[in-house]
Every structure is written in structure tokens, then in C-alpha cells.
Amino acid sequence: MSLAILATEENWQAFDDAWTALIASKGPVEELCQAIEVIGSKRRISRCIPTLKIHAESLAESGRAADAAAIVGATLRAGGPPGELGEPLLKYTEAAFGAEAWWAAFRDMSGLKREALDLRKAWVYFDDMRSYKPGVVVFHASGWGVGEVKDVSAATMEITVHFASGKKDRFPLRTAVEIFERLPATDLRAQRLLDPQGLEKRLKEEPLEILKAVLLRYGGKASNMTIRNALAQIGVDGTKWSNWWKKTRLAAENDTMYRVSGNIAKCEVELLRRAMDPIEAMRRQLRQARTLKEALARVRDLLGNKDLAADIRAAALQEIASLANDEKVPAPLDQRLAAWMMLREFPQADGSPAATPAPLLERLKNAAEKAAPSDPRVPPALWAFLQKMPGSREQERSVALLREVYGESWAEQALTHLPHAAPGMAKPLIDELRKAKKDADLASWYVRLLARPRVAPFVLTELARLAESGKLKGEFPTPVQRVMALIELSVYLQEERVGDSVMARAQQRLSDLLLEGEPPLVQSMLTGADIPALRSIRAMLQRGVDDRLDSLVTDIVLDMGGDVFRSEQLPFWMEEKIWTTRAGLQKREAELNELKEKKIPANAEAIAKAASYGDLSENAEWEQAIEEQRQLTNAASEMDKELRMAALLENANIPDNTACPGTVVTYRDMRSKDTHTVTILGPWDAKDDATISYKAPLARGMLGKTAGQLATIELPSGTLEVEILKVALAELV
Numbered sequence: 001m002s003l004a005i006l007a008t009e010e011n012w013q014a015f016d017d018a019w020t021a022l023i024a025s026k027g028p029v030e031e032l033c034q035a036i037e038v039i040g041s042k043r044r045i046s047r048c049i050p051t052l053k054i055h056a057e058s059l060a061e062s063g064r065a066a067d068a069a070a071i072v073g074a075t076l077r078a079g080g081p082p083g084e085l086g087e088p089l090l091k092y093t094e095a096a097f098g099a100e101a102w103w104a105a106f107r108d109m110s111g112l113k114r115e116a117l118d119l120r121k122a123w124v125y126f127d128d129m130r131s132y133k134p135g136v137v138v139f140h141a142s143g144w145g146v147g148e149v150k151d152v153s154a155a156t157m158e159i160t161v162h163f164a165s166g167k168k169d170r171f172p173l174r175t176a177v178e179i180f181e182r183l184p185a186t187d188l189r190a191q192r193l194l195d196p197q198g199l200e201k202r203l204k205e206e207p208l209e210i211l212k213a214v215l216l217r218y219g220g221k222a223s224n225m226t227i228r229n230a231l232a233q234i235g236v237d238g239t240k241w242s243n244w245w246k247k248t249r250l251a252a253e254n255d256t257m258y259r260v261s262g263n264i265a266k267c268e269v270e271l272l273r274r275a276m277d278p279i280e281a282m283r284r285q286l287r288q289a290r291t292l293k294e295a296l297a298r299v300r301d302l303l304g305n306k307d308l309a310a311d312i313r314a315a316a317l318q319e320i321a322s323l324a325n326d327e328k329v330p331a332p333l334d335q336r337l338a339a340w341m342m343l344r345e346f347p348q349a350d351g352s353p354a355a356t357p358a359p360l361l362e363r364l365k366n367a368a369e370k371a372a373p374s375d376p377r378v379p380p381a382l383w384a385f386l387q388k389m390p391g392s393r394e395q396e397r398s399v400a401l402l403r404e405v406y407g408e409s410w411a412e413q414a415l416t417h418l419p420h421a422a423p424g425m426a427k428p429l430i431d432e433l434r435k436a437k438k439d440a441d442l443a444s445w446y447v448r449l450l451a452r453p454r455v456a457p458f459v460l461t462e463l464a465r466l467a468e469s470g471k472l473k474g475e476f477p478t479p480v481q482r483v484m485a486l487i488e489l490s491v492y493l494q495e496e497r498v499g500d501s502v503m504a505r506a507q508q509r510l511s512d513l514l515l516e517g518e519p520p521l522v523q524s525m526l527t528g529a530d531i532p533a534l535r536s537i538r539a540m541l542q543r544g545v546d547d548r549l550d551s552l553v554t555d556i557v558l559d560m561g562g563d564v565f566r567s568e569q570l571p572f573w574m575e576e577k578i579w580t581t582r583a584g585l586q587k588r589e590a591e592l593n594e595l596k597e598k599k600i601p602a603n604a605e606a607i608a609k610a611a612s613y614g615d616l617s618e619n620a621e622w623e624q625a626i627e628e629q630r631q632l633t634n635a636a637s638e639m640d641k642e643l644r645m646a647a648l649l650e651n652a653n654i655p656d657n658t659a660c661p662g663t664v665v666t667y668r669d670m671r672s673k674d675t676h677t678v679t680i681l682g683p684w685d686a687k688d689d690a691t692i693s694y695k696a697p698l699a700r701g702m703l704g705k706t707a708g709q710l711a712t713i714e715l716p717s718g719t720l721e722v723e724i725l726k727v728a729l730a731e732l733v
Helices: 003-008 012-025 030-041 045-061 065-077 082-097 103-110 119-130 173-179 188-194 196-205 207-217 224-232 238-253 278-288 292-303 310-325 333-343 358-369 381-386 392-397 399-416 423-435 439-451 457-468 479-496 501-515 521-525 531-541 547-559 582-611 620-644 697-702
Strands: 137-140 145-153 158-163 168-172 181-183 221-223 258-262 267-271 578-580 646-648 663-669 675-681 691-693 710-715 718-729
Touching (some): 012 045, 045 082, 065 082, 065 119, 082 103, 145 188, 278 292, 278 310, 310 333, 333 358, 333 392, 358 399, 479 521, 479 547, 501 521, 521 547, 582 620, 582 646, 675 697, 697 710
Parallel strands (some): 578 646, 675 691
Antiparallel strands (some): 137 145, 137 181, 158 168
8 A cells, every 4th residue: 555545534643654664675766755755735744753863864864865855845845844954955955956056046046055944945046947858848837838958058048939829939038937836747738749640649548647647647536627727728628528437437436546526517536545445435526416316317328338347337227226215315206217217227226127116016006006087087096197207218118007007998988098108109119009909999099089179189190190001900990090199289279388298299299290201291181171171181281280281281282273262251269360458569569578578688697607607518507598598589579470470359340149258158058057157358368267379279169159159179178068158349449
């Protein structure tokens, strides 16, 4: 064990024994000088004086006066007493360097004499001057930068330095000592000057050696920001830094000579004097994670290393299982679910095959035992639980859980509750049901969901992909009826996707389905469509839809002839406008101003602040701020577009006795026989139980109806049959 480690651990008996062995072996003294520096930092230098004197005298008698001077000088630097060390230091220094041509000049310039007022300062000055030799690299912080000493003149007491910038100059040695920082060979700035190609190669092939050089420069410990600044000094910044740091940080976390603590945005790396136990180091890092999510990310990084030792892998899985199962560890359910689902992928710590963790299986079975709700639109407890799976990966793999919970009846249970499948679960679940020979049941579900397309967007899209490609056979509605249902769903998803990543993903998948193929699927399905159907589709598209789909359907309509556009004038609420009251318009304008003048500037400040935390590739705060920026700018863009389409209901030609924007409608629920009254206004007007937007499902189902007419309205919760009893103009002022 090294002297420096023993000194760090204050294992003094072992240190003294090792020092005695060094004296007997007549070995090199560089490591001893490092240990003396450590002892000085612990204010225990006085204990070294007796052994130091014996060692120094032994070195001098062996003709190693320079080494004797080095260890005495190191002790003096570390706080040793000048009165006791001065005489031997002067004796060994003169014996080592007295014959050099520069001896007298260096001695006089530094003041290294018996009458020196501050012998410690004089020795430091002398030692610094003596270190200037050709090939030494220096750094000038105030403008000259990094340079190499090319020549040292003892006659003129000057040195010649060539700088990386191309400048070269001569400096008095006294000035050089005062203005330059001498860079050791391990310093990356020196390596960049002397061997730039070799440094570039080591950056790629030996990242931990580069990290070690930075840590040695800062006393063995540094933050990620300090490391980043050090790398920037050798030209590693931006994307190059992000890539290098991501790789190096992971390597350091997996190396027993480094300790990485803190979180992704702000961490500290320490170079250890001896290797840690890798398993204990890994466990320590996981326990120090701020959240279960952070610990889980760390374990996923570890498991991604194909060379990871089996015992470390087993310990990592055991530790993450302990954290996930411990109810005392604060963690939301989605993080525990993510951990449990990951644990299902790997053999257990005791070597037994991968299995669903007991806490997860228990929760699943408890949920499955609960009675199903009387309303089929409400998901049973198990399916509601599966919907909480945090990501697509977990949702996809949760299909296998149905087999564990339901056994042989899993397929029947899955078919019963298919619309309640989580978004990521839809495709793999349908694939498994097809393997179970349930195509006829799936075809039946396709027909049922076409009648209520908004109930299960992901399930309907996947069933449509199978049915419209001929892989799913059944007695389906006509192609025109099917495509109208799918376009209705696309319009709905377009309205719901803002700020909802799940709906945005569903909308993207459906649009891709309708637009794929040659000719595109929507074009094939519209073949033979009559004028009323095309007019109905055109009216739906005016509410907003994917631009690609809108453009294609418009082209299809034009190719079929212009009769669609020569129809009677559309009701005013079907025009490409957004109808609202003056108060609603002012409210929307205020919301846009709030976004542009407060929220977006505040987000810009948050991005700048998050960027200051360090590595953007692993900066959670920065990623969150950037995601918020995307959402805010998209929202502002949508509002701008909407406001340009705004039209005032106060100026509309509202027809008499017709349910439309700007009217109060009284209707009777044909099932319950209850009577209700609602005011139909614009999407930006105040909403309550008595005021609804004309774009809302309830209002859309009544638009154009007059008193005495019946209306069938498709709501997210099911079908509603109503009778219009009375229609009156609303008070808009």
C-alpha cells in the first residue's frame, strides 16, 4: 500500500513501517514527497521530523543530496519548522547544486541563505527557478497562454518561451517565476502543446486517463463544471464535450478508482488513492440517488455495458429491487412500475429465472379480484392499473402480465376489455390475440369502434391497419363509412393533441395509416363516394385536421368534380372561422399576451439557468425547460392562427329557431326524461354546466336542429338521444 494512502487514512504505524522499508531499500522519494504534503494538510508534520532526518542523512551519504534536499524541502513546504530544518536543507542543497554554473546567482536571487528572514519562501523561490529547463511548459493566465521553455541562460538569467499562439519572447527568470504557472507533464494543457495528436487519440481511447489528469490538477476532486472548463481549455466543448463526458462519466462510475457522486445535472468526481469495492461503490451510488427514477437510469446504464461483471449486475438488480419494494422510499407509482417491469427482464439475484416481482404481481392480482364497474365505459381496476404503466416500453411488455393474472382465460378477458388497453399495449395485445385465433372477435371490435371512433384511438387505428390491409376479415361497413369514421377520429385527435403527447402520437399514427400506400388508403376508400358523403367529410375537415390529410382529401374531391363546392351555402358555423363573443375574443387575446410577455420570457430564463448547470446531454432541468419551450411556442403559434380566424357572434346572421352558436337550447334526455338548458357559444367563452362551446360533442350533435327534432349525439361516454324543445337567441352583450 502506498505511503500517500497510508497518510490519507492516518494509519501511522503502517506508514512508519513503510517509510523505514523505503529507507532500507534506497528507493525513489517522489511518492514520499506526496505523502509529506498529505501529512502537512492534516497538521501532523511534526511526527515526521525524526525519521526525516535519518532518511535525509542516509540519502546524502549515498550521494543523493538532491533527493535529501527534496524531502527536507517538501517537509518545510508542508509546515515543518525552519529553525530545525534550515541547516540541513542548506547543506544538502549546496551539496547537490553547488557545482552548477547558476548556483550562486539562484541562491542570491532567491535569498536561500542562513540569514534569510523567511527560509520557506526562499526555498520555494529557489526550487521554482531550478525547475525552469528546456521543454518545461508554462501558462500565463493574463494573455500569453501556454508556452514551452526553449532556452535557459544562466549567464543572463533569462528564459526563452515559444507560445502556442505563435509568439515568442525572452523573460527575466525572476519575472518568469512570478508570472508563469509551471505545468506538470500530466497537465492536459501541456500535453496539447507538446503532443496534440497524441492527446486527441487519448481523448478517444483513454478517457479515464484524461479525467485523471484533470483531477490531479485540482487535488484529486472536481465538479463536472470544473472538468468541463478544463476540457474547454484544450478545445473540447459543445457537442464534443457532451459526447466525451457522457462516455467518461459512465466509465468512471464503473471504475473502482473513481467515486462519482451527485446527480446528472451537478456531480463531483473524486480520484481515489486505492480501489473501492465495485459492488459497494455501485450500491452507494444507487442509495444516494435523489429519486428512484434516477437510480433506475443508473442501473439501465450499467446493464447496457456488455462487459459488466455478473456479480455487479446481480447486485445492481438486487439494489433496485430493494429500492422499488421499500415503501419507505418516497417514489410515485409510475417509478416503481418502471423498476418492476425492468426487473422482469433479467434473472433474479439468486440465479433463478426472470420473474414478475412479487409486489407487482400482488397488486395485479388484487386489482383483478375487484368487481368490474357496472358501466362498461369505466375500466376495471386491473386495466386502470395497467394504464398507469409509465412508458410505451412498459405498456408493450405488460401484455404478458395478463397471462400471469388470468391464466388460460386471458384472451377472453382481453377481448372483453380491449378498448381499455393502454396506448402502448394496443398493438402487442392485438398481435397476441391474433396468435390466439381471435380474428373474428377483433373484426367485431373494429365494427363497434367505427361507430364510436373516439373511444379507443390506438386500438381502432391498429384494427384499421389490419382490416384495411386485408389481414382481418369480417362484415364491415362500406369503405366510405369506414373512412368517414377514421376521419372523424383524426379531427378529434387534432383538437385534443395540443399539450397531450399521447393524443399527438395517436393522431400521427392515424394520419400515417390514412396516407400510406399507392394510392393512399384514404383515396382508395373514398372511391365511389357520393356528393353528400363528400360534403360531410369536407365539413369535418373544416374543424381542423392534419394538413397532409386535408390537402389530399381536397385534391380527391376536386378530381371527382366540383359539385361538392356548388352545394348550398354552408351554415355560418361551418365556415372556416372560429366564432366567439367579444368577451371570449378578449380573453383569448389576453391568454396569448400572457404567453408572449411572461411565460415565454420566463422559460428563456429557465433555459439559460439550466444550461449553466453543465452537460446538456444529461441535464434534466435543461431538457424540461426545452420541452416547456416547445409547448409554449406551439401554443402561441396555435393561438395566433386561431385569432386570425376569429369572427364575432355579435356580427353573425343567426337563423331563427335553430340550434347554433349564439343560442340557448332546451332539450330533453330521452332516456332519463330530464330537461336541460345550455347556452351555445364559442370555444373561448366562459364554460360552466350551462355554457358550452359549439365545438363540444354535445353542441355539435344539436347544431342545425330545430324545436321538435330528435338528435343522436355521440359523446365520449356513449350515445345520447335528445329532443330539442326550445331554441332562443342568447344575450351576447
